[in-house]
Amino acid sequence: MAAAQARDLAAWVERTFDHRPHDLADWERALTHASxxxxxxxxxxxxGDRVLGLSMAEWLFETFPAEPEGALSKRFNTLVTGAVCAEIAREIGATAHLRLGKQARDDGAGDSDNILGDVLEALLGVLYREAGLDAARAIVRRLWADRIHAEAAVPQHPKSALQEWAAANQRKPPVYEIIERAGPGHAPRFTVRASIPKLAETTATGGSKQEAETAAATALLNEVSVAPPKKRRAPSATG
Known part of the structure; x- marks a missing residue:
């Protein structure tokens, strides 16, 4: 790494993570893709995935003392998704320091939720190694501060919400099917069809199977919720 780039990276790490890097090579590695x-x-x-998980679980446990395990799990799963981690990576300016191969960069990998989410976790892993759990915990709480209270009610994952809607309306469970996988290995795009048999279907695309399924479930839930199916008319009485 050139001296100017090294100074720029060191300054960014110190500014973003409130920590002066001990070994800049590890921070560089956390920003380097396999390409x-x-x-x-x-x-x-x-x-870093484990550091984030522990930090978030502990924070939720303290913040919502009256909530049962199921509700805490829903909050947890909403807050640590790859898409959320990627959003935060963009917010802190990690994209400017990504190290990608030429082909990966040309393919748009620099804006991939999968890659950016992984990079943010890698950065947390380096911070934990150099500064310990207290420092990592503090950064998680700072970076996620606007998100942990974003929803007063327990968030419901779109796939779970769609499953519950189908059950409540006496419909068959939703079905998910991958109908296309495109793009290179480092930046795949999945297209998924979500359907409730004999009622409705939608398709959506994402950078992972899970992301595409979630988007398709959201779209389908919005569609069926606009006009819920009418209740079946009870048979008329006969004399």
């Missing part, structure tokens, strides 16, 4: 001929972020992502 580069260099050590990539995957090991640090593995660690």
């Amino acid at each position: 580069r001929a260099a050590p990539d972020y995957e090991r640090f992502e593995f660690l």
Whole structure:
């Protein structure tokens, strides 16, 4: 890394994570995709995923003391998705420091939710290694501060909400089907069809199967909720 780039990265890390980097090579690695001929972020992502999970679980446990495990799990699953991590990565300016191979960059990998989400977790992994859990916990709470109270009610995942709607309206459970997988391995695009048999269907595309299914479930739930099916008329009495 050139001296100017190293100074720029060090300044960004200190400004973003309230921490002066000990080993800049590890921070560089956390920002490096496998398309580069260099050590990539995957090991640090593995660690950072667990750091984020523990920090978030502890925070939710403290913040919502009256909620049962099921409600806390719903909040947790909403807050640590790859899409949310990618949003935060963009907010803190991680995209400017990404290290991608030329083909990956040309393919648009620099704006991939999958890659940006992984990079944010990798950065948390490096921070944990250098500064410990207290520092990582503090950064998680700062970066997610506007999101943890975004919904007063327990958030419902779109797939769960659609499943419950189908059951409440005496419909068969939703069915999800991958109808297309496109793009290179480092930036795939999945198109998924979500359907409630004999009622309605929608399609949606995302950077992962889970993301596409969630988007398709959201669209289908919006469609069927606009005009819920009429209740079946009870048979008339006969004399």
